[in-house]
Amino acid sequence: MASFLTQSVLKLFLVISLFQISLAGRKLSEVVQDQPQLLTYHNGPLLSGKITINLIWYGKFKPSERAIVSDFVTSLSSTPPSQSNQPSVAQWWKTTEKYYHLTSKKSSLSLSLGKQILDDKYSLGKSLKNKQIVELASMGDQKNAINVVLTASDVAVEGFCMSRCGTHGSALGSTDGLVKAKKHSKFAYIWVGNSQTQCPGQCAWPFHQPIYGPQSAPLIAPNNNVGLDGMVINLASLFAGTVTNPFGNGYFQGPAEAPLEASSACPGIYGKGAYPGYAGNLLVDHTTGASYNAHGNNGRKYLLPALYDPSTSSCSTLV
Secondary structure, eight states, X not given: OHHHHHHHHHHHHHHHHTTBOOSSOOOHHHHOOSSOOOOEEOSOOOOOEEEEEEEEEESOOOHHHHHHHHHHHHHTTOOOOOGGGOSBHHHHHGGGHHHHHHSSSOOOEEEEEEEEEEETTOTTOSEEOHHHHHXXXXXXXXXXXXXXXXXXXXXXXXXXXXXXXXXXXXXXXXXXXXXXXXXXXXXXXXXXXXXXXXXXXXXXXXXXXXXXXXXXXXOBOTTSOHHHHHHHHHHHHHHHHHHHSTTSSSEEBSOTTSOBOTTTTSTTOOSTTOBTTBOOSOEEOTTTOBEESEEOGGGOEEOOOOEEETTTTEEEOOO
8 A cells, every 4th residue: 555655646746746857857756855855066157147038939929928927037036026915936036046155156146038039930840859949049149148948839849748848958059259269158048838738737737637646626827827827837947947057067966967956856845735736825816716826027926836945955935
């Protein structure tokens, strides 16, 4: 019986955290942690200084859908909101600053929304390999930037739904225009897919029924869009992994090719009291019935994953 229960819990966690995946695919045993452990610093650089976030939209997205993500990005570094708009996205993001305080190198990070590049003609087709994700990411500025590729619901991406909902990594930047470039510089990138029609039970939980485990009713998405609200959850997780482990030698636990990072170390946790199949005690919008845990810019509400807090060695939630 114990073995059966363990397998059920493992299956559920595979589904509900899937795949807020960074740098490489991750084995299930590496995703599920009974007790989060301290993430080790591997002495590599963290992203620091003024970093621009460029959004590359691949496929068809409505302007209202793009606004859900762009408002989230600007909310990461917004000024402290009024007491009535707490907890906030910016407050959630502050947990990542604690990783910078642990390093011997004095550094800080400032994020801002940069360019939004639209490729609604599917220039590379509707079935993409990993190398094509990097090609798309290269369309954004490659200096002091994170380039985010967001693929539409009708775009198939290598590994999407099977093992991941998104990924982050780094690639060699272009040396165009550099006369005496001694070496290529690296830039950080993220990819997240819209799972609404392909695998919402995997990549948009808890806004959709999970494939495995307890079948509690799905929560109402705060922006009334299961696909885009699911993308924000995965994007939030990958932002945290990108800034604290941008080049594979920052903060992580386990093998570098399948690391546990600031968010993926806390799978399926969104509020206090979370357990397999239950996202935790969340805030509820009295008008729409939507569940959320963070306020953002332009009156937005979002559901954001727990982050591993290195100061307390525990998974930190906003509510």
